[in-house]
Amino acid sequence: MMKTHRRNQLLLIAVLILGAGATLALVMQALTENINLFYSPAQVVAGEAPVNQRIRAGGMVVEGSVQRAVDSLQVNFLIGDLRSAQFPVVFEGILPDLFREGQGVIAGGNLNESGVLIADEILAKHDENYMPPEVLQMMASEQEKNLP
């Protein structure tokens, strides 16, 4: 009787360790596979962002850069920072309501070899005064750099 009790305890501990290990492995793998690094326009232009790997990049939609296709849902536009760095984005689908020229956005997708971000998601926030923290900080640090 005692023996089965002991055996069960051992079994329980083994199951626990296995379960914890499996969960940990799963979490680690899921984390490494599913994080999207964030890049600023300057970094994208400088070639610091990896090609053909899912990233997020954010900045302002450059005024006058939004072009729509006539026969499909394709939209082309530029994302830029407060200075001159800007990169082209292609998106096929419906843009969020608050997507506007001159507003902050985050685009998620893959950069191709010619430096175009093929986006599959565009995030514009549901508050006109809201700026994604990433974009806000990026611009703040750039303004600091601009100071003499």
Added chain:
Amino acid sequence: MIIELGHFALILALAMSCCLAVLPAIGVHMEKAVLMRTGGSLAAGMFVFTLISFICLALAFIGDDFSVAYVARNSNSLLPVYYKLSAVWGAHEGSFLLWCLVMSSWTLAVALFSQQLTDDMRARVLAVLGSVSIGFYLFLIFTSNPFDRTLPFFPSEGTDLNPLLQDFGLIVHPPLLYIGYVGLSVPFAFAIASLSSGKLDAAWARWSRPWTNAAWAFLTMGITLGSWWAYYELGWGGWWFWDAVENASFMPWLIATALIHSLAATEKRGVFRSWTVLLAISAFSFSLLGAFLVRSGVLTSVHAFAVDPERGVFILWYLVIVIGGSLLLYGIRAGKMGVSVGFGWLSRESFILANNLILTVSAITVLLGTIYPLIYEWFSSGQKISVGPPYFNMVFVPLMLPLIVLMALSSGSRWRRTTTEVLLAKQPLRLLLSGVVCLIFCLLTSTWNLWFLAVSFISIWLIVNLLADVRFRLGKRGFAGLLKQTPSYYGMWLGHIGIALSALGIVTTVIMSEEIDLLMSPGDKTQIAGYDLTFEGVERVMGPNYSADRGIFEISRQDRVIEMLYPEKRLYSPSQNVMTEADISVSFWRDVYVALGEPIGNQAWSVRVHVKPLVRWIWLGGILVAIGGFTTILDKRYRRLKIARQQQFRSDTPVQASLA
């Protein structure tokens, strides 16, 4: 004047909370019954002043008092009056006032409905609730005062409430969610009170069970409604995004779910005592952590509250004090609870243990995914990242499947000891039955996806087991036997059925939904999932504070018209905000969801069409789970105690009379 009155009432409520934190506690320390009993009236005072303050803010909204900064930012004279009222909690400051109102309501409820507690215990519980409230009031008054004025130069017109919030969802979702969130402070208070008194017997579990179940049911309701709201309002047909703020409500829910199960084991069998206390502390800590993540702006989220670093720092300190303090107390006292009650390695206790293990681990994985961007940024000195929904799906789904399996197996389990024969004897038949049902389901829909097969199979198996259990409990008595069962049993049963229905809804929607974004000109037809959709054109309509392009769509199936849909693209005039208002053809088996994108020119529009089978089941399941939670409160067991206490009271009366 009204505004100053509201502000003043808020300060008085803070004073009340300070007294509530101190006086009953002193009473306990000095063993003075008079001081201990101040708790009730102080709780009432705190509630009344918070209510006055809340009403004052509501009056400012109704009266369009734009000299109040918060009103000016979140209202407009054109706003319909019911949205003016709900705009009270439409942004940070007012929603936190609602939070405080809910907190004081729970405190008052505890004071009113805890007659069965000893004076000593009641005083301790109320003192803890009072201390927790102090932090909330300080936060409200010093960092987020909704009564701040913009005098002397105030705007003649308000900026308007965010159009997304001008919806029925805002009226019901935040209050229910907050009732749940803040309600978790009650089991927390019970746990801390028991720790401080050193009396961690099964009684504290019985006291806190109805409260915990109620808070948890409200939280379930709030999350379910939030998901439904996001689905129809955000305009892209998603019902869960693993957004930081959703996670902030989901983590306390997971821990609270573990807590209600572990409380049941503690009450019935006296097991897991210290673990249950730890869960009660964690559940409330997670709800505070949620408040921090939502209101400090450290994470990117669709729920954008105005960001102010000062607020983040305040809540962080509050978190450190509350969590640190309670864990310290736990560390000192928990070791002295060493009562070990044994249980068989196959028993209801062990099922609950496994349930707790899985729920806690899944809450931690969600937490990790939510705050990983912060951790990563810290260690990589500034590199920003985001964690995508695939992480959560990849980790969370494999954790939930065994949970459903456990639910199915445990329906026949007994406390203390269950034999393998009892548990497994009838399973082959039930497995076969569920397999057949599942196969028919797959054949009818001709879906052969492994995930779909696995999830629907075990969900159906869970339903079969629950139905079989009811039949077993009926015995030969028929409906008479049905009435014999306790509300606790029905609550459990409804809750588990709800989970099964939700799981079926989720897996079907995820695997079998069809979605297209396309360009449509008036007269264009498209086919999706066996439905024909005709775009008949766009008309102009005017709302109270917006103008809209309203699309006219006809859905038909095999040349029979099913429904006309009118999705809108609205332009809210005060704020010049554009908003998508989708229109949905709703049914028990499927939704057809149509949203207008943008005008592309030549009267053509981009259109989003989704057909989502069983999507309603997700929320139907959630509502059943919540109803289950409420049902358990009806259990006579909690009231029987009260009667016993009253009898005991009667014998005490002469002594008390002489004391008075």
